[in-house]
Amino acid sequence: MYNIGYSGKDYCYDIELPEHKTYLDTFQIDNFLVSNAEYLRFIEDGGYEDYSYWLSDGWDAVKKNEWVAPMYWEKENDEWTTRDFAGKRKINPDEPVCHVSFYETSAYCKWANKRLPTEAEWEKAALWNDKKKIKTEFPWGNEKPTQQHANLLESNIWNCCEVGSYKNGISKYGCYQMIGDVWEWTSSEFVGYPGFKTGFDEYNDKWFTNQKVLRGGSFGTPSISIRGSYRNFFRLDERWLLSGFRCVEND
Numbered sequence: 001m002y003n004i005g006y007s008g009k010d011y012c013y014d015i016e017l018p019e020h021k022t023y024l025d026t027f028q029i030d031n032f033l034v035s036n037a038e039y040l041r042f043i044e045d046g047g048y049e050d051y052s053y054w055l056s057d058g059w060d061a062v063k064k065n066e067w068v069a070p071m072y073w074e075k076e077n078d079e080w081t082t083r084d085f086a087g088k089r090k091i092n093p094d095e096p097v098c099h100v101s102f103y104e105t106s107a108y109c110k111w112a113n114k115r116l117p118t119e120a121e122w123e124k125a126a127l128w129n130d131k132k133k134i135k136t137e138f139p140w141g142n143e144k145p146t147q148q149h150a151n152l153l154e155s156n157i158w159n160c161c162e163v164g165s166y167k168n169g170i171s172k173y174g175c176y177q178m179i180g181d182v183w184e185w186t187s188s189e190f191v192g193y194p195g196f197k198t199g200f201d202e203y204n205d206k207w208f209t210n211q212k213v214l215r216g217g218s219f220g221t222p223s224i225s226i227r228g229s230y231r232n233f234f235r236l237d238e239r240w241l242l243s244g245f246r247c248v249e250n251d
Helices: 036-044 056-065 102-111 119-127
Strands: 002-004 020-022 027-029 073-076 079-084 087-090 183-189 211-215 232-235 248-250
Touching: 002 119, 027 119, 036 102, 056 102, 102 183, 119 183, 119 211
Parallel strands: none
Antiparallel strands: 002 020, 027 248, 073 079, 079 087, 183 211, 211 232
16 A cells, blocks of 8 residues: 655645555566667567557557657768767667657557556555654655755756666665656546645646646756656657656566
């Protein structure tokens, strides 16, 4: 059992409330985000050519949009490059993969014999201190984010840091970079929590359809805006956002 949602006394968004009980089976979550090197193995193994890895709508998106790699990736002379805030550059194999849709993350997971975490699994892995039996606001505790904890907007890096960075930000379960760097896709549908009451009649509850939840913020997220319970949401085919993922296995 785990209590998901915001439990603090400071400001939060209505979609983080109310905190409520959820029941989880045992699971094993990866300590690290999926890297460019790992995602390249999926590509080189024909991941974008084999429909068996893809959800039906995802395969339609691959064919319609001629996807062969994450957004902004290009292959020249057998070498992959990307375009980002630093301009055009070679892919760094040790950075987390970025600009991937839910469909792509789902396909990768099937290829790897894993799956995406639910948002409750993600939040427990990020915030739960099993030794003390308490939930904290951030993976490292209740201290507000600093540049020693995570790669957020104030870091002024404007790019992902390599997988395994920010040892001061590790969760109690040993997970790195659960705050900052890339928004992490989950398998959960974006809907209101049980007992949800909107605080913005023309905003959040209007989007409770055909979207998936992302967690954790990115290198473009202000530190004042993020915490472990914050819920972002996008449609399954969107790739322009600073999005990546980590995998889970059933225990």
